[in-house]
Amino acid sequence: MASISSRPSSPERSQAADQTKAPINLEPVSPKSQSNHSAITVQDQVDAINPLSSKTATANADAKGPIVEVDTLSTSPDDPLDLGRHRRSNITQRQMKADHPEANKRRMKKFYTRQNALIDQFLQSGDEERLAALDMEENGPKVKFAVNASFVVNFFLFIIQMYAAISTGSLSLFATAADAFMDLVSSCVMLVTSRLAAKPSVYKYPVGRTRIETIGIIMFCCLMTTVAIQLIIESGRALGGGPDESEDLHLIPIIFVSIAIFCKGSLCIYCFLLRRYPAVHVFFIDHRNDIAVNSFGLMMSIIGSRIVWYVDPIGAILIGLLILVSWAANAFEQIWLLVGKAAPKEYISKLIYITMTHDSRIRKVDTCRAYHAGQNYYVEVDIVMDEETPLKITHDVSQTLQRKLEGLADVERAYVHVDYENDHDIYEEHKPMYDVTQRRSIKQRVKEIFGRSKKAEA
Structure with missing residues (x-):
């Protein structure tokens, strides 16, 4: 929906809201001129925020304070629909309980938090490209340092883990060394694919090569799951073979692995502060997981060496299962992005808002679709303009709208x-002109014959 829902208790809809079910009208429409599609006016879009459910409305009547702080100033170009007046400044649970005694205060707080965030997204959408450029100019060196430092730490972590694993023969440390090696390989794969995607060939690849990043991630996930399966197999063999004589875990490997874990923890905190950037967010997740995996592997190795021998292969099996499940889930997630998974309904609403407020000559928004084509979205918008509008104006309006939509970070x-x-029926727009008739099966033919015989008897 284009409007912001005001039903706090309504369940979340699925991400299939990639298309408006009715055109959105940007000007008053007389009853005589309404089409068979129910048009939603801009005033409806603004007022749609106010109504609450019957239960909440009753609670609203008993509220001790105002529900919405209304800005009495006239609408500004930055907020043409005056959505700012619907923001709630005080959304604490105590205030929710005072305003809505009969409602669930946690759900009310969650609803108004989501609504405030959605309004902020709408109002900041026009400057998103400029703000992103300024933000990268300011924090670009920090992001570059985080990425480069993470790569260097991953490299030294792999060297340390391999030294500790070879010197002790611990399967748990071999599992963590394999994980560190695959992290290093993944960094190289992402670096290569990112550079390939950044150098598009207009003639060979007209829409760019950004989807190669997704394909690279899927290939890496397949490789990682293969390594995890091999680790599980080897650990199972060691577990079934019984205790063997291996070198004790010396102090030096423990110190090296502890230093590596400390470096990972420091970088994890640094990347956490810059996690809004996709490249840094990936390394933040990597560091967080490595801290848990390496700490667990070191603990299992120490216990297996000093106390119980079978703890070491069991720890290696658990680490292998963790690697297998996490990377398999990541692979399936990336596959759905290539298939064309729809954007969330909040993002669709943001696109509709941008289209509605782009130009006053846009009368309606007929359809709006957004779907993944790799990591980013492809957006399709159908707008309605006056049929008497000159071609030059319609071209300029649609061209500037296209440029504005492509200026969004995720488009x-x-x-x-x-x-x-x-x-017209929106589902008929991309339907083939000629349907290919398929041959009927024997079952269909038998049913048709019996159907004719029954009609003849009747």
């Missing part, structure tokens, strides 16, 4: 289609 490419009516 790879945008397509804007201009129409003069919204009476």
Whole structure:
């Protein structure tokens, strides 16, 4: 939906809201001119925030304070629909209990927090590209340092883990060394794919090569799951073979691994502060997981060497299972991005808001779709303009809207289609002109024969 829902107790809908089910009207429409699609006016979009459910409305009547702080100033160009007046400044649970005694205060707080965030996204969407450029200019060196430092630490962590594993023969340390090696390989893969994606060939790859990053991640996930399976097999053999004589775990490998874990922890905190950047966010997750895996592996290795021998292979099996499950889940997640998973409904609402407020000559928003084509979105928007509008104006309006949509951080490419009516069936737009008739099966033919015989008898 284009409007911000005001039903706190309503369940979350699925991400299939990639298409408006009714055109959004940007001007008052008389009853005579309404089409078979129910048009939603801008005033409806603004007022749609106010109504609450019957239970909440009753609670609203008993509220001790105002529900929404209304800005009495006129609408500004930055907020043409005056959405700012619907933001709640005080959304604490105590205030929610005072305003809505009969409602669930946690759900009310969650609802208004989500609504405030959605309004902020709407109002900041026009400056998103400029703010992103300024932010990268300010924090770009920090992001680069985080990425480079993470790569260096991963390299030295692999060397330390291999030394500790070879010197002690611990399967748990071999498992952590394999994980460190795959982290190093993943960094190289992402570096290569990112550089390939950043150098598009207009003639060979007209829409760019950004999807190669997703393919690289899937290939790496397959390799990682293979290594995890091999670790599980070897650990199972060691567990079934009984105790063997291996070198005791000396103090030096423990110190080296502890230093590596400390470096990982420091970088994890640093990357946590810059986690809003995708490249740094990946390394933040990597460092967080490595701290847990390496600490667990070191603990299992010490226990297996000093106390009980079978703890070491069991720890290696558990680490292998963790690696297998996490990377398999990551692979399936990336596959859905290539298939064309729809964008969340909040993002669709943001796109509709940008389209609605782009130009006053846009009368309606007929459809709006956004779906993954790799890491980013492809956006398709159908707008309705007056049929008497000159071609030059419709071209300029649609072209500037396309450029604005492609300026969003998560949009790879945008397509804007201009129409003069919204009476057509939107599901017929991409239907083939000629349907290919398929041969009937024997079962269908038998049913048809018996159907004819029954009609003849009747």
